[in-house]
Amino acid sequence: MEGNEQVAGREALVGARRVVVKIGSALLTNDGRGLDEAAIGGWVDQIAALHRRGIEVVLVSSGAVAAGMVRLGWQARPSAVHELQAAAAVGQNGLTECYESHFARHGLLTAQILLTHDDLSNRKRYLNARSALRTLVALRVVPVINENDTVVTDEIRFGDNDTLGALVANLLEADALVILTDQEGLFDADPRSNPEARLIAEGRADDPSLTAVAGGGGALGRGGMATKLQAARLAARSGAVTVIASGRQPDVLGRLAEGERLGTLLLPEQAPMAARKRWLAGQLQVRGSLTLDAGAVKVLKGSGSSLLAVGVTAVSGQFRRGDMVLCVDDQGHRVAKGLVNYGADEARLLVGKPSHQIEAILGYMEAPELIHRDNLVVL
Numbered sequence: 001m002e003g004n005e006q007v008a009g010r011e012a013l014v015g016a017r018r019v020v021v022k023i024g025s026a027l028l029t030n031d032g033r034g035l036d037e038a039a040i041g042g043w044v045d046q047i048a049a050l051h052r053r054g055i056e057v058v059l060v061s062s063g064a065v066a067a068g069m070v071r072l073g074w075q076a077r078p079s080a081v082h083e084l085q086a087a088a089a090v091g092q093n094g095l096t097e098c099y100e101s102h103f104a105r106h107g108l109l110t111a112q113i114l115l116t117h118d119d120l121s122n123r124k125r126y127l128n129a130r131s132a133l134r135t136l137v138a139l140r141v142v143p144v145i146n147e148n149d150t151v152v153t154d155e156i157r158f159g160d161n162d163t164l165g166a167l168v169a170n171l172l173e174a175d176a177l178v179i180l181t182d183q184e185g186l187f188d189a190d191p192r193s194n195p196e197a198r199l200i201a202e203g204r205a206d207d208p209s210l211t212a213v214a215g216g217g218g219a220l221g222r223g224g225m226a227t228k229l230q231a232a233r234l235a236a237r238s239g240a241v242t243v244i245a246s247g248r249q250p251d252v253l254g255r256l257a258e259g260e261r262l263g264t265l266l267l268p269e270q271a272p273m274a275a276r277k278r279w280l281a282g283q284l285q286v287r288g289s290l291t292l293d294a295g296a297v298k299v300l301k302g303s304g305s306s307l308l309a310v311g312v313t314a315v316s317g318q319f320r321r322g323d324m325v326l327c328v329d330d331q332g333h334r335v336a337k338g339l340v341n342y343g344a345d346e347a348r349l350l351v352g353k354p355s356h357q358i359e360a361i362l363g364y365m366e367a368p369e370l371i372h373r374d375n376l377v378v379l
C-alpha cells in the first residue's frame, strides 16, 4: 500500500497545474565561481518537460549578485549596498541570458521580471504585477523573477528569494511552491554541522516545532531553512503546498510531479483540502463500495465528517488499505468516495461496529475511521 500512501500524501503536487519553482544562490553558483550553467540547463530541461505536460511554471531565480561578482572579478561578496547593487545589475544580465538561451532550446520564451517589496505591498502595483504575470503565463512564456536588487536598500529588501517565491505563489494562486536548494530538504538539525541530522519528510507549514530546527544559510545563500519555512507559511495562506528539495537530485521536478517522496513537504492547515478534494474527485479507478445507512449519509453530506464503520451496512469488492472506494446509500446512489483505511476483508468484519471495538475485532487499530474526512470527497 506504500504506493497509494505515497500518492495520497503528495497529491497537491501530483495534480498541480501552476507551480512556482525557486532556485537558490547556494545551488546556482558553481562553488562561488559564477553561474553553474550546465546545472541551469538541467533545470530548464525539467521545467520544459513540465510545460509540455501542461503545468505552468513560474521561476524565481537568485544568482544575480554571485554572477555579477564573478564578472567583475570580485573575490568576496561586498558589504556596501551600492556595490551589491552594481554586482546585481551586472549579474542579472548573465542570469537572464543563460535562462533565455536554455529555454530557447525548447522553443520557450522567457520574460525577466524584477520585483521589489513595494511592488507587492502597494495594491495598484500588486494588481499590475499580477495581471502581467497572468498574461505571460497564459501566453506560455516562462517568467523568470528576481528581486530588483539594484534599486532596493537593506531596509526595504526581501534579501532572500524564499519570501519572494512565496509572495509570487500567493500572487498567482499557485498550487505549489518548490524551493530547490543545496540540501535534500529540511532536516531536524543543520546537516552542515550535524552529520546525524535526519530529513523531515512531511510537516505542517505552521508547526511551531519546525521553527526550532530551521537554521540560517550557508556562505552563498541568504536565508537558510528559516526563511524557507517562513516562505512555506506565507505560501500556505493561498493554499499552496511547499516542497523543499535538492536541486541536485536527478529530474527532481519531474519526480515530484509524479508523486515521488523527495525532500520536505510542508502542507497548509486548511486550504490544501480543496486541492486534495479536487484530486480525489478526479480519480477514476474505484476498487469497491461501502453501503451507508441514512445517518452516515447525513453526516457525510452535512458536516464533512469522517466515515465510521458504525454507519456502514455492507461492503462489496476486493480492495486493500489505501484504495479508492465508492460510498453509496441504501438505494445504491453515489454519495462520496475516498481512500479507505482498511482492506475489504477487515472492513467486512467492522460493518456496523463502533470504533472502540476495532482493536478487539481485528487485533489492531489502523485508524478509528474507515475513511478519514481528509481523504473523502462528497460527490
Ligand SMILES: Nc1ncnc2c1ncn2[C@@H]1O[C@H](COP(=O)(O)OP(=O)(O)O)[C@@H](O)[C@H]1O
Residues within 6 Å of the ligand: 023, 024, 025, 026, 027, 062, 180, 181, 182, 183, 185, 186, 187, 188, 189, 190, 191, 192, 213, 214, 215, 216, 217, 218, 219, 220, 221, 222, 223, 224, 225, 226
Ligand atoms: N534544519 C536544516 N536543514 C537543512 N538545512 C539547514 C537547516 N538549518 C540550516 N540549514 C542550512 O540552510 C542552507 C540552505 O539555505 P541557503 O544557504 O539560504 O540556500 P539557498 O540559496 O538555496 O536559499 C543549507 O545549506 C544548510 O546549511
Ligand SMILES: N[C@@H](CCC(=O)OP(=O)(O)O)C(=O)O
Residues within 6 Å of the ligand: 023, 024, 025, 026, 061, 062, 063, 064, 065, 066, 088, 146, 147, 149, 159, 160, 161, 162, 217, 220, 221, 222, 223, 224
Ligand atoms: N536577489 C539575490 C538573491 C538573494 C539570495 O541569494 O537568496 P536565496 O537564494 O534565497 O539565498 C540575487 O539574485 O543575487
